[in-house]
Amino acid sequence: MLEQVKDFASHFFVTGDPLIYGADVSIVVVSLAIIFVLTYFKRWGWLWREWLTTVDHKRIGIMYLIAALLMLFRGGVDGLLMRTQLALPNLHFLEAEHYDQIFTTHGTIMILFMAMPFIFALFNIVVPLQIGARDVAFPYLNAISFWLFFFGALLLNISFVIGGSPDAGWVSYPPLAELGFDPGPGENFYLLAILISGIGSVATGINFMATILKMRAPGMTLMRMPMFTWSVLVTSMIIIFAFPALTVALALLFIDRLVGAHFFTLTGGGDPMQFVNLFWIWGHPEVYIVILPAFGVFSEVVATFSRKRLFGYSAMVASLVLIGIVSYLVWVHHFFTMGASADVNTFFAIASMVIAIPTGVKIFNWLFTMYKGRIRMTMPMLWTIAFVPCFAIGGATGVMLAVAPADYQYHNSYFLIAHFHQVLIGGVVFGMLAGMYYWWPKMFGFKLDERIGRWAFWFFNIGFYVCFMPQYALGFMGMTRRMYTYPEGLGWGPLNFISTIGAYMMGIGFIILVWDIVYSIRYGERDLTGDPWDGRTLEWSLPSPAPHYNFARIPVVTGRDAWWIMKYQMKPEERPDLGPIRPIHMPKNSGRPFIMGVAFFVSGFGFVFNWFVPAIAGLVVVVLCLILRSFEYDAEYYIPVHEIEETEAALGRL
Amino acid sequence: MSTHSFTSRLLRLAVPGVLALFLTAGCSPEQFVMLDPAGPVAQTQLRLIIISAILVLIVVIPVILLLAYIVYRYRDKPDNDASYEPEWSESPKLEAVWWGIPIVIIAALGVVTAKETFALTRPPVSNAKPMTIEVVSLDWKWLFLYPDQHIATVNEVHIPVGTPVQFVLTSDAPMNSFWVPQLGGQEYTMPGMAMGLWLQADQAGDYLGRGANFTGTGFAHNTFHVIAQPSDAFNGWVQQVQSENHPLTVEVYDQLAKPGLAQTMTFSSFPDTLFHDVVQKNGGMSMPMNEEAWTSGRTSSASSSGQGMSGMDMNH
Secondary structure, X not given: OHHHHHHHHHHHEOXXXXXXXXXXXXXXXXXXXXXXXHHHOOOHHHHHHHHHOOOOHHHHHHHXXXXXXXXXXXXXXXXXXXXXXXXXXXXXXXXXXXXXXXXXXXXXXXXXXXXXXXXXXXXXXXXHHHOOOOOOXXXXXXXXXXXXXXXXXXXXXXXXXXXXXXXXXXXXXXXXXXXXXXXXXXXXXXXXXXXHHHHHXXXXXXXXXXHHHHOOOOOOOHHHOOHHHHHHXXXXXXXXXXXXXXXXXXXXXXXXXXXXXXXXXXXXXXXXXXXXXXXXXXXXXXXXXXXXXHHHHXXXXXXXXXXXXXOOHHHHHHHXXXXXXHHHHOHHHHOHHXXXXXXXXXXXXXXXXXXXXXXXXXXXXXXXXXXXXXXXXXXXXXXXXXXXXXXXXXXXXXXXXXXXXXXXXXXXXXXXXXXXXHHHHHHHHHHHHHXXXXXXXXXXXXXXXXXXXXXXXXXXXXXXXXXXXHHHHHHHOOOEOOOOXXXXXOOOHHHHHHHHHHHHHHHHHHHHHHHHHHHHHHHOOEOOOOOOOOXXXXXXXXXXXXXXXXXXXXXXXXXXXXXXXXXXXXXXXXXXXXXXXXXEEEEOOOOHHHXXXXXXXXXXXXXXXXXXXXXXXXXXXXXXXXXXXXXXXXXXXXXXXXXXXXXXXXXXXX | OHHHHHHHHHHHHHHHHHHHHHHOOOOOHHHOHHHOOOOHHHHXXXXXXXXXXXXXXXXXXXXXXXXXXXXXHOEOOOOOOOOOOOOOOOOHHHHHHHHHHHHHHHHHHHHHHHHHHHHOOOOOOOOOOOEEEEEEXXXXXXXXXXXXXXXXXEOEEEEXXXXXXXXXXXXXXXXXXXXXXXXXXXXXXXXXXXXXXXEOOOOOEEEEEEEOOOOOOOHHHOEXXXXXXXXXXXXHHHHHHHOOOOOOOHHHHHHHOOOOOOOOEEEOOOOOOHHHHHHHHOOHHHOOOOOHHHHHHHHOOOOOOOOOOOOOOOXX
């Protein structure tokens, strides 16, 4: 009996590596500390009422933001571990198995559990405020989306200490990811974590498309929408069409692994190429899913801090839509070298290059928004300015990669690694950080400190170039991705060493960024006006942070940059009469989305180990939650007028 | 050919310039294998790399300069006398310029890309008769079969200089990618499929090849050597291997196919149907391919479609 328990534990818990034991200890300590703090300060009720059951888009946005920053830390530590291992030839800091797991979780976390929640954080925090709405179209569904993301992320992260992490790469191609070559539970963690969070992502896409199409304030036509909202609309549409392909691919692979089906094994009449196609039919649009919201952020920031209207609004909209459409026609460029014929490769090569045209147009439009403006070098603007050259170079190497015959050389080399880190860091991460600094006062009522922020900015930026420019050269030297070590004599040592230094500089930048947040919670400049940047769009017409119903009276929009017009261009007598304050119809909080998340987690965990009792039990609870919801008739309430008036008076708005 | 003289001039100018940047980091030029081609395929690909780099720089450099100028000129300082037009936000003429320039550049690059994509599916132009070598990627070693010479090698492949070689690729392990940067770009090896890749060495030498697609724990060590020799030396080597009486039997193959690393090896013969059997075993049976497809590659170049075998529909 004891032997059986020991045997089980040695497989169930990851053992043998001091780094893992260190992580085990720190996880236990942090968990105990959280439990202690919540209990000592009697905060359990507060946590449940104010956060776990909330359907308020602003709070859900803040939870997404916290999760994204935590995952940026986890993914970043993965990156640093890899760079440490590669700093010198023939190092044995990590063994091959461990390195393989780390690059797999690094990629998976950074794309699906860092970039996605980061963009969803900004969707949630900004969109309803920008379009003059009181919440998203489906607040309850929005909470479900968050908790599915959260428990999906948790499921992937516990694989680190329980069962073992996935190790077939973030693309998880069969046959390597099939049971024959990858028998452990790690790959199941990957599949189920993404399947669970993917449901949430599709729901978020539907939610924001409905919100933007149906809930804009009177007068806000499509062509008067702020550019960030436009970017979210296009992104939502891409999500709705792209994520099902991923869900299908991963579900089929999971069925292969669970019951021995042959969707992706040639020997049974299946086809691994079909997985590769489905994966990238999602995978390429996915990079536009994460970059378009960043483009939206830059459009808002550049206009605000140049104190000038956004240049070429119609072209900006057109290029967003064009990128959205063409993003579906380029997926084969991820595998030019997998035997597609010359005509197929030519089509996808040229389609991939074509994306550079609308993207280039956007860059010029941002430049000419600054031209003849008055540029204020605030933190959001610094990140935006740093984005332009970084993304221009990253985009240029992207065009070089699109040249199919040349890609036969670049494919899987460090040239590729340098390219996509440059567009994903220079584009998405810079964009999300610009957005975070920009809307931080709106979320929390205080600014992040600019002086500390600059230190973080310069460390992260210089570190980026030091880390990734040598990797282009390493590609030319023939170094391929996913190598856990390399021999001496190929000349790869010095450049790898430089690259590692850069990675640590970025790590220091991140720590300073966290310090900026901690410092500013205490000492940050308080925003009493609600409009700390002299903004142009409706969210800046509200107090910071906005009351939970957002707008006491729904504004009437008369043009683009609605708040700018109200502030500077409209005489008081021209202001539309918004009428008296009326009771506000709001959704009630609910614990069910959280419970559904837990149920999905239990079910997913059961499926990972082929334990069918928890797997089925979890799904039963999910179905019960769905049934209970459909018999729920008392899910909304009205905020009475006197309560709104009291809140507004306290905020100095009456 | 004019394109070639253009290329060689570009090479002479651009490559040393790029390399000079990295020499200070302690790397020597010949270590930049992608930029140091030893055959016509790698040469073509390098030419495309350089052309595309120049074309994209036409946009990137002005963007960066313009950014620096604008940020400096229009900074928000009380004494800044630059004009300020907060409502100026449309200019059809300017916008036509920055829609137009990228379109022209992409069109130019698209034409070159299309031309070379098709060209590379054909064997390099050469007076020598093309030859075929079959390649099986294993965990974690490379098996080379010479159907015409009836010999086999592991982790080292000899080819005659100046001869177009079609490597016919498959895998008896997770898919890998066959890459010899100095001879040309890579092509995947996939279980149950046979795909062709044309390469040719114009200079004798020892070129490092590498499995370029992740295959598990032995991946980082999954390298091989391509030894390009004058044809006399190549023929001498073939005869020597043939005379060693060290055959690759099915039993030996089964041992080789087990996961692990291996030294270089040579075999004086191998079962005629080995490559075919490996493809079939991994599901080739269920592929919509005709029996001629994989054999056509061994005899003539005319019936082969190069990077994608004839008779096989790889375009799912």
